[in-house]
Amino acid sequence: MPDGFETRETWPFECLRCLYVWEEDFVLRHLSDNHGNTVEIWLSSGVPVPPPWSGACCPGCGAYHVTSFPAGYLARHPELVPGPEPDPAPLFVPGTEPSRVPAERTPLPGRLLIALGVPLAIFIGYELYANVVAAAHPHR
Known part of the structure; x- marks a missing residue:
């Protein structure tokens, strides 16, 4: 009967191509069998995935040239975490003088x-x- 435990880990990443910064949550299952063999299984959203240090893909541009930070790094450096995207300004607001709209x-x-x-x-x-x-x- 396999014996084991789970840990939850958050890994911060940065894309070296587009400089996008994000975090991903993982569940790490540590399992061992009756013979003393151990294995680690990385899960993301309940799906087995490769370890975070191998094959991470940027959700912004799709590049695989990604680096990771130590755990808790982004919590100590909040200036690296991108804020929410600003809403685009409307081209025409009723009651105002219409500006020249660029031709498509x-x-x-x-x-x-x-x-x-x-x-x-x-x-x-x-x-x-x-x-x-x-x-x-x-x-x-």
């Missing part, structure tokens, strides 16, 4: 078609014109 950009496929289509149309037009002129005035 054309979606990329439309811009790409224009960027490719205009030079292509000019080239085809020139070729058609050159062939019509050449047909009208054959070389002697």
Whole structure:
């Protein structure tokens, strides 16, 4: 019959790519069997996961270039923990003078078609014109 106990650990992380800082809570199960073999199982939200020092992924940008801090580090350095995101300012508030709203950009496929289509149309037009002129005035 396996014997063991659980501990709860909070690990602070920082992404070295986007500098996002966050904490993750883990449950660490320490189990041993009748033969004295021990194993540690790391759980996050009840799901077995690799240990925090191997393979942590940034929830901000998805990078795996992540470092961890000692336990309790962020509690001693609250300036590293990002605050809540500020609400975006409204573009128009009724009862005020409307400000100039920036025009929305054309979606990329439309811009790409224009960027490719205009030079292509000019080239085809020139070729058609050159062939019509050449047909009208054959070389002697």
